[in-house]
Amino acid sequence: MTKKLEGISFFERYLTLWVAICIVAGIAVGKLLPDVPATLEKFEYANVSLPIAVLIWIMIYPMMLKIDFTSVVNAVKMPKGLTVTLVVNWFIKPFTMFGIAWLFFHYLFSAWIPANLATEYVAGAVLLGVAPCTAMVFVWSHLTKGNPAYTLVQVAINDLIIIVAFIPLASFLLGIGGISIPWDTLVLSVVLFVVIPLALAMITRRSIIAHKGVDYLENVFIKKFHSITIIGLLLTLVIIFAFQGDKILQSPFNIALIAVPLIIQTFLIFFIAYGWAYKWKLPHNIAAPAAMIGASNFFELAVAVAIVLFGLNSGATLATVVGVLVEVPVMLALVKIANRTRGYFVNR
Numbered sequence: 001m002t003k004k005l006e007g008i009s010f011f012e013r014y015l016t017l018w019v020a021i022c023i024v025a026g027i028a029v030g031k032l033l034p035d036v037p038a039t040l041e042k043f044e045y046a047n048v049s050l051p052i053a054v055l056i057w058i059m060i061y062p063m064m065l066k067i068d069f070t071s072v073v074n075a076v077k078m079p080k081g082l083t084v085t086l087v088v089n090w091f092i093k094p095f096t097m098f099g100i101a102w103l104f105f106h107y108l109f110s111a112w113i114p115a116n117l118a119t120e121y122v123a124g125a126v127l128l129g130v131a132p133c134t135a136m137v138f139v140w141s142h143l144t145k146g147n148p149a150y151t152l153v154q155v156a157i158n159d160l161i162i163i164v165a166f167i168p169l170a171s172f173l174l175g176i177g178g179i180s181i182p183w184d185t186l187v188l189s190v191v192l193f194v195v196i197p198l199a200l201a202m203i204t205r206r207s208i209i210a211h212k213g214v215d216y217l218e219n220v221f222i223k224k225f226h227s228i229t230i231i232g233l234l235l236t237l238v239i240i241f242a243f244q245g246d247k248i249l250q251s252p253f254n255i256a257l258i259a260v261p262l263i264i265q266t267f268l269i270f271f272i273a274y275g276w277a278y279k280w281k282l283p284h285n286i287a288a289p290a291a292m293i294g295a296s297n298f299f300e301l302a303v304a305v306a307i308v309l310f311g312l313n314s315g316a317t318l319a320t321v322v323g324v325l326v327e328v329p330v331m332l333a334l335v336k337i338a339n340r341t342r343g344y345f346v347n348r
Helices: 015-032 035-040 050-065 069-077 079-108 115-129 137-143 148-176 183-212 214-250 253-279 284-295 299-310 315-340
Strands: none
Touching: 015 035, 015 214, 015 315, 035 214, 050 183, 050 214, 050 299, 079 115, 079 148, 079 253, 079 284, 115 148, 115 253, 115 299, 115 315, 137 148, 137 284, 137 315, 148 183, 148 284, 148 299, 183 214, 183 299, 214 253, 214 299, 214 315, 253 284, 253 315, 284 315, 299 315
């Protein structure tokens, strides 16, 4: 097992544990130091929590640095793999996420979840569903011996698509769910948490490469941000749960209820993409990352948008954070499945 996990860092490997610790720490801060969330609540502009915005940028910017957008020109060399990825990510996953979340929260779990809270949970699930993974997928691809060039291309293209597709898809699905979303707020979220860090990352990449080369960028500069990114994520979760504390203490069972449809959705999307890749006779090093990017989520973006749209103490924000909680163990299970089924893709 250690050998299989060599591409994942200590913090990433135990991310679920750190999230659990942050839940406890955040709830403790909210209950024992109520002045902390009260003070943080004052630093807000246009429905955006400035402390959270800074932490989100700390998380997202280093991820964007990893992406070489000039690799998009190589997409024509891998049309089938990209077709699987893009169709699953943008024409299947958002709608299955909405359908599964609506079924569980409004019907199967209606005895435990009030209707208004169920609607908020669906909103959080939708935000996860319309944000395909752009960072951790590099780790999942590495652990399944995926084609690194293909992974780079698919991440770059998905990031570009997020800029134009995230807003209309999220708005449409949230609208179906009975949630009225102001477009200006949704646009602000995408500009703040995708466009700006993406533009800064592209400028930084070009500047660093021009002065010190690609090797320095990838093996020295980007690695400087790794610990900062994890710290940013964990601090964000502490703040979120400082606001969510009362809700968690009143109904801790809800965490498990939220996790159920998110886990089912993850496995479903993985097997749709993986099975399609198998039917199309794609090699395993293309099939595995194609399935992984659809199964995992850009949870940093989903959390950020949920906070902007619904607030730190909303059910939607809680649902996106549960997405963080289940992401690593579920994806590691899928990595194991992908590695064990490698033989079915031999000689392709």
